[in-house]
Amino acid sequence: MDDDTARRVLGISPHATREQARAAYKRRAKMIHPDRHANTSNAARHEAERAMAELNEAWRALRSGTSTPGDTVRQAANRERSTEDHVAARHDRARRPRDRECEICGYTPAVWIDIRALTGLIILHSSDRYAATLCKNCGTAIWRDVQARTLTLGWWGIPALFVNLAVLVNNRGYGASLRELAPPTARVADSPAPMSEPMSVTKPVTARVLPWLATISVVAIIVLVAIAAVRVRG
Numbered sequence: 001m002d003d004d005t006a007r008r009v010l011g012i013s014p015h016a017t018r019e020q021a022r023a024a025y026k027r028r029a030k031m032i033h034p035d036r037h038a039n040t041s042n043a044a045r046h047e048a049e050r051a052m053a054e055l056n057e058a059w060r061a062l063r064s065g066t067s068t069p070g071d072t073v074r075q076a077a078n079r080e081r082s083t084e085d086h087v088a089a090r091h092d093r094a095r096r097p098r099d100r101e102c103e104i105c106g107y108t109p110a111v112w113i114d115i116r117a118l119t120g121l122i123i124l125h126s127s128d129r130y131a132a133t134l135c136k137n138c139g140t141a142i143w144r145d146v147q148a149r150t151l152t153l154g155w156w157g158i159p160a161l162f163v164n165l166a167v168l169v170n171n172r173g174y175g176a177s178l179r180e181l182a183p184p185t186a187r188v189a190d191s192p193a194p195m196s197e198p199m200s201v202t203k204p205v206t207a208r209v210l211p212w213l214a215t216i217s218v219v220a221i222i223v224l225v226a227i228a229a230v231r232v233r234g
């Protein structure tokens with residue numbers, strides 16, 4: 001795959017650095033990963049596998065093409081990179097209007113979402129960010145997975161408990177904008193989006209077992225601890 005095609009597949013500008021290419025690759029890979037399509041149709045899964053293979057190829061092409069051995073070259077590249085990062089960050093903010101097409105399937109209308117999946121690890125927590133312009137189908141599929149994961153894994157830690165509430169509230173806000181969004185109607189011609197069709201609709205969060213089980217368990221634990229604390233005092 002040549003560099004121009006690879007950049008198009010990753011959705012980055014010709015001036016993007018290796019780090020930006022890597023970030024774009026990781027961002028897209030976690031959204032279209034075939035695992036996300038495990039419960040959908042065969043056609044959708046094959047399409048995700050094809051898109052994922054293309055993405056991997058694009059990253060491989062750019063990764064080998066942009067590596068520059070030699071310290072002087074690298075230093076110069078680093079200096080250039082920091083300026084480019086600023087320019088790219090400004091550029092990213094500037095081109096985030098609401099009428100851009102879905103980054104996964106290329107359909108419109110699409111809306112910007114910025115949601116997180118939290119995993120509580122007793123005293124630590126880790127969060128995985130999903131920030132992208134998505135159509136109703138792709139956005140809802142990802143939103144439901146992220147929210148279900150957060151409701152299942154986000155509670156397990158003392159600080160995580162509080163962070164999780166904030167994360168869930170933040171995610172809910174973007175869930176509302178996805179619900180208000182009209183269904184995807186047409187693909188923008190020449191869109192570089194990796195998939196050719198919007199993602200399939202998945203199970204609603206409230207119809208999944210694990211989020212309920214985890215949330216109810218955590219509420220029960222909090223209630224038991226509170227009762228125990230009151231008894232000790234009384």
Ligand SMILES: [Zn+2]
Pocket residue numbers: 102103104105106107134135136137138139184197198199
């Ligand atoms: Zn889409």
